[in-house]
Amino acid sequence: MSATAAKRGQKNWPKQVEAVCVRQGLQLTPLRRRVLSILGESAAPLGAYAIIDRLSKIEGKQIAPPTVYRTLEFFAENGFLHKIESRNVFARCEHVGHAHYGALLLCETCGRSEEIEDEALDEFLKRTAARAGFALQPQMLELQGLCKSCAAAARGA
Amino acid sequence: MSATAAKRGQKNWPKQVEAVCVRQGLQLTPLRRRVLSILGESAAPLGAYAIIDRLSKIEGKQIAPPTVYRTLEFFAENGFLHKIESRNVFARCEHVGHAHYGALLLCETCGRSEEIEDEALDEFLKRTAARAGFALQPQMLELQGLCKSCAAAARGA
DNA sequence: GTCATTATGTTATAATATTGCATTTGGCAA
DNA sequence: TTGCCAAATGCAATATTATAACATAATGAC
Ligand SMILES: [Zn+2]
Ligand SMILES: [Zn+2]
Ligand SMILES: [Zn+2]
Ligand SMILES: [Zn+2]
Numbered sequence: 001m002s003a004t005a006a007k008r009g010q011k012n013w014p015k016q017v018e019a020v021c022v023r024q025g026l027q028l029t030p031l032r033r034r035v036l037s038i039l040g041e042s043a044a045p046l047g048a049y050a051i052i053d054r055l056s057k058i059e060g061k062q063i064a065p066p067t068v069y070r071t072l073e074f075f076a077e078n079g080f081l082h083k084i085e086s087r088n089v090f091a092r093c094e095h096v097g098h099a100h101y102g103a104l105l106l107c108e109t110c111g112r113s114e115e116i117e118d119e120a121l122d123e124f125l126k127r128t129a130a131r132a133g134f135a136l137q138p139q140m141l142e143l144q145g146l147c148k149s150c151a152a153a154a155r156g157a
Numbered sequence: 158m159s160a161t162a163a164k165r166g167q168k169n170w171p172k173q174v175e176a177v178c179v180r181q182g183l184q185l186t187p188l189r190r191r192v193l194s195i196l197g198e199s200a201a202p203l204g205a206y207a208i209i210d211r212l213s214k215i216e217g218k219q220i221a222p223p224t225v226y227r228t229l230e231f232f233a234e235n236g237f238l239h240k241i242e243s244r245n246v247f248a249r250c251e252h253v254g255h256a257h258y259g260a261l262l263l264c265e266t267c268g269r270s271e272e273i274e275d276e277a278l279d280e281f282l283k284r285t286a287a288r289a290g291f292a293l294q295p296q297m298l299e300l301q302g303l304c305k306s307c308a309a310a311a312r313g314a
Numbered sequence: 315g316t317c318a319t320t321a322t323g324t325t326a327t328a329a330t331a332t333t334g335c336a337t338t339t340g341g342c343a344a
Numbered sequence: 345t346t347g348c349c350a351a352a353t354g355c356a357a358t359a360t361t362a363t364a365a366c367a368t369a370a371t372g373a374c
């Protein structure tokens with residue numbers, strides 16, 4: 001994805017979420033809108049406490065963790081957000097409303113994540129796991145590496 | 158892998174670790190041996206605080222977290238242990254001394270983990286990520302699902 | 315033995331996340 | 345409208361996971 005496309009995705013994400021909420025009768029409350037906006041503006045996925053801090057600034061008073069964790073849970077349950085378990089951060093879903101076969105590509109240098117959909121990957125994994133008698137759940141892989149620009153920078157250095 | 162083979166692996170793991178330590182001149186101290194034995198006897202991967210509790214029982218006094226975290230770090234750095242980031246637990250490496258291409262298959266029901274080596278999987282992932290301009294680090298995947306026996310039990314239920 | 319290095323002990327604290335319960339809000343039926 | 349229920353939020357306490365900082369002890373090289 002180009003940098004332009006990434007920016008477009010970032011800008012559109014709150015609107016996409018709002019559209020799905022309207023369609024499905026989900027309450028997009030003021031609190032949820034504020035958290036949506038915080039997540040929407042971040043270049044890289046955010047941790048819960050980073051969100052708590054920003055929200056507290058906006059509200060002008062200290063917000064307690066459960067407030068934010070519950071909001072994040074709401075977004076994750078409804079497919080708007082991915083929790084990245086290997087880093088304890090939350091990333092916008094870049095395919096709101098789509099089926100999810102694929103992976104999150106996580107850059108170790110800049111912290112950004114990119115989401116790819118790939119049914120062939122899903123199939124490959126299922127077959128690989130099946131050889132060991134294992135039945136995989138549907139899931140987003142977390143793959144660690146370097147994004148295009150950080151890899152280029154590393155080569156240049 | 159059969160249940161018998163799994164049991165063999167479990168029994169042999171401390172000995173394999175010891176052999177590698179001797180070969181590489183790594184100190185297998187009394188503390189490390191005790192932690193090795195705790196990990197060697199567990200059916201499923203253990204969290205740091207589970208290890209702290211068991212070790213404290215064995216030693217007859219409360220062991221502090223850094224003691225255990227440092228021991229786990231030693232095992233992980235030397236390729237004897239995998240930290241499972243999605244669950245905050247530590248699993249015996251089932252291929253001590255081998256190259257690592259592959260995945261940890263994690264059972265959501267019984268908590269056990271199984272390690273597979275698969276160079277083709279590694280290749281597939283690299284190519285998939287490369288299409289997005291991403292350069293993957295070598296890494297063990299974490300794949301969530303049901304192990305053979307738990308999947309069978311679930312079908313039977 | 316001296317010294318440097320590695321390993322362990324200990325205290326405190328950081329970072330991440332959840333429980334439980336009180337209060338408020340929003341939707342809806344009588 | 346009013347009363348009610350369910351969903352959402354506020355809030356305090358606490359649980360869980362992990363690290364920092366510094367002191368002491370053990371080990372190995374010379
Ligand atoms: Zn997604
Ligand atoms: Zn990057
Ligand atoms: Zn391994
Ligand atoms: Zn199982």
